[in-house]
Amino acid sequence: MMPRVLWLAIWVVCSFNTASAANIEFTATVDRVRLGRAEPLRLTLAIISDENIGHMPAPEISLKDFYVEGPSVSTRMEMVNFNTSFTRELVYVLYAKRTGKINIGPARIAVGGQQYQSKLIQVEVVRGASRQNSRNTANNSAKKEFRLEDNLFVLARSDNNRVYIGQQVTVDYDLFYRFRLHNVGFKEIPSFAGFWVKELFVAQQLESRRETLEGVNFNVAPLRRVALFPTSAGDYEAGVLAVSCDIPQQRGRRGSLLEDFFAGDPFFGRSQSVVLQSESIPIEVLPLPEQGRPQEFSGAVGRFRLDVQVQPTHVAAGDPVTLRVVIEGQGNMAAVQAPDIGGAAGVKLYDPKVEEEEQVSNGMYGGRRTFEYIMIPEQGGMMEIPPVRFAYFDPYAEQYEVLESELIFIHSEGSVEEVEAERYGLSRRDIEAVGQDIRHIKPDADALGTDTALYRSWLFWLLQAGLPIAFFALLFWQRHQQRLQGDVAYARQRRAKGEAGRRLQRADELLAVGDSAEFYAAVQAAVLEFLADRLNLAAAGLTSEACAEALDERGVEDETVVALRDLLVRCDYARFAPTGVSAANMAEARRLAGDLVERLEERI
Missing domain, CATH: 2.60.40.740 (Immunoglobulin-like)
Structure with a gap:
């Protein structure tokens, strides 16, 4: 049973x-x-x-x-x-x-x-709309068909599509539109694989100009401008940029007086969200020619000038001489390496101190690099330093150029030994023997006494107990430093909150002066950089959707994820449509950002 x-x-x-x-x-x-x-x-x-x-x-x-x-x-x-x-x-x-x-x-x-x-x-x-408006009947057949992609799009343009390695390519991403837009924000940041990238401009809010394209007038708002420097030969492309925005919906018929009054209002009128995406731009990169490549060439591409100065030219042996080599012009300054300074007998040369200054002129990236060498003459006489030579490739002339300074002369007096002796007032005959034995110090008899045994001292036992603690503390600190140096993810996680705090301090400064666009950009950057560091993700191109997905995978509650998305949307809206942003709104966004950093610090 x-x-x-x-x-x-x-x-x-x-x-x-x-x-x-x-x-x-x-x-x-x-x-x-x-x-x-x-x-x-x-x-x-x-x-x-x-x-x-x-x-x-x-x-x-x-x-x-x-x-x-x-x-x-x-x-x-x-x-x-x-x-x-x-x-x-x-x-x-x-x-x-x-x-x-x-x-x-x-x-x-x-x-x-x-x-x-x-x-x-x-x-x-x-492409375009999925279907035409059913109300466009024969009465409107004579009118030109309205196509959204002909009136609203993102256009990517480059100044050159065939360049040499290291030659600048300038890419502009512009938003073309013919009607009012709201809530414009970046959806996807372009990738530039195979290029060294220098940001020249990133829009914080829409500032448009008028431009005629193929006979049609548009409002054009620059979104982003980048200078690209290819690092190797081959076929590459400038990536896609995408933005999201709200556009007013077309009304099929005239509504009530109240509807017509609010039809153009961004808060009461009907709108449609769209995502606009540029096309990628193919770029062919040519290798630098082998023929005519000078020995001094180290990879600089562009157009440069060379200036060499020596101060002073008359010194005593052992005194320093400063040699300043300044290279300036247009091109990727990161590729400008320190020239090889030819040595001279009797001159000691030290590694240079490098200073760099960037500048953008007429859309071309460049600047100045200064190499400051210290030279020490070790003997007297006239010393000749070979000319400083710097080679670069001019992509416009398609040939190598070599810049060369004049000969460098340094007049040194005396020798190092004589100069040192004169400096301290010594000579060989100044040194005399005054005795041949050691006279010990004799303390006062009153200072002598009986010492307590060391092992009976409390200080002795305190040191005995403290040494192991200090040893293990030092061992822990050493392993912590080794992990910071070898484990990038660990290092980013440990420093994430401190970096976020510094960025939010910058946001506090912008809040105090009332700069809303820069303030919201700083708040958004602080939160996104914090998440990127804690999750060991690349900050570039990190979107609210990617953040939400990553947090969901780590079991973060929906309330925190929703708060994060709302804050990022608020920052985008305030940056690109700042009308009506108040100090109270900014203070609330700052408070939310601080709370999010604290909550996420505990959960991820």
Whole structure:
């Protein structure tokens, strides 16, 4: 009898588990299957169950072909004929990175030890709008069709597409638009693999000018300008820059007086979010010619000038002489190396101290590098230093150039031994023997006494106890320093909070002077750099979506992730649309940033 009861109990439990698993449904849906490249796509992942599941992990889904916003989470309960169902929805807003057919999913989620999977969804992304307005009937057939991509786009332009290694390529990213925009923010920062990059300009807010392109007038807002210096030969490209913005929706018919009044208002009027993406720019990089390459060439490319100065030229032996070599011009100053200074007999030469000054003139990056050498004559006479030579490649003339100074002459008097003797007032005959024995110091008899045994002193035992503690403390400190030097991730994590504090102090200074654009840029940089350091990620191109995904993987609660995303969105909005930003708003953003740093310090 007992075995039957036992088997019956096992069967009931298994049946209950099977029923529970069968009562969960996981679906993925989109609001359209054909869309324009700049149009948003709403993806909804829904978990439906007949009982409240409570907390569950985020679904796993690959969205690499989209820019992602969200998800926004909602939960609802329904009761029909005494049957209760609970639905939890995660809504993502997606913007396609490319045209063509793109697969979404399948999405996967684990609930109660069971794996659930949605169906695969395929959407088609086309250039322009997915469909024309159905109201554009024959009455408007004579009018030119309105195409969004013809009136709003990001254009990437370069001044040269075929350059030599080390030659500057200037790339401009500009936003072209013909109607009012709101909430403009960077969505993707371009990558420049194969280049040394110098930022020349990054927009903090939209400042537009008028420009005519192919006979059409546009408002043009510069977004970013970079100077690229290729490091090796080959075919490369300047990456894609993407921005998001809100545009007013076109009204199909005239509405009420109240609707017309608020139609152009960014807070009350209807708007549509779009993501705009530039095209990449192919760049061909040529190797530097081998023919005619001088021995002194060390990699400098551009146009430069050489100035050499020596001070003083008349010295006593052993006194220092300063040789200043200044190289200035247009080009990548990081590639300008210290010239090889030819030595002379009797002159000691020390490694140079290097000073660098950057400057941008007419869009060309350059500057000045100063190499300061110290030379010590060790003997008397006239000493001749060979001319200083500096070689570089001129990409515009397509040939090597060699700059050369004049001969350097230094007149030294005396010798090092004589100068040292005169300096201290000594000569050979000044040294006389005054005795041939050692006279010991005799202390006063009153100072003599009986000493207590050292081992009976409390100081002795304190030192005995302190030595092991000091040893282990020193060992711990040494290992800590070694790990800081060898483990980049550990070093970034340890220093993250201190660096964030310094950046937020800079934000406090900007808050005091009321510079809202710079303040919000500083707050955003402080939070993003802190996250990049704590998570050991590259700060460049780190978006709010990437931050949220990384924090979700580490189990950070939704409340903190939402607060982070809200702060970053607030900073973007205030930087690019600063109208109405008050001191109270800035102070609140500063407080939120400080709180986020403290909370994330404890959780990651």
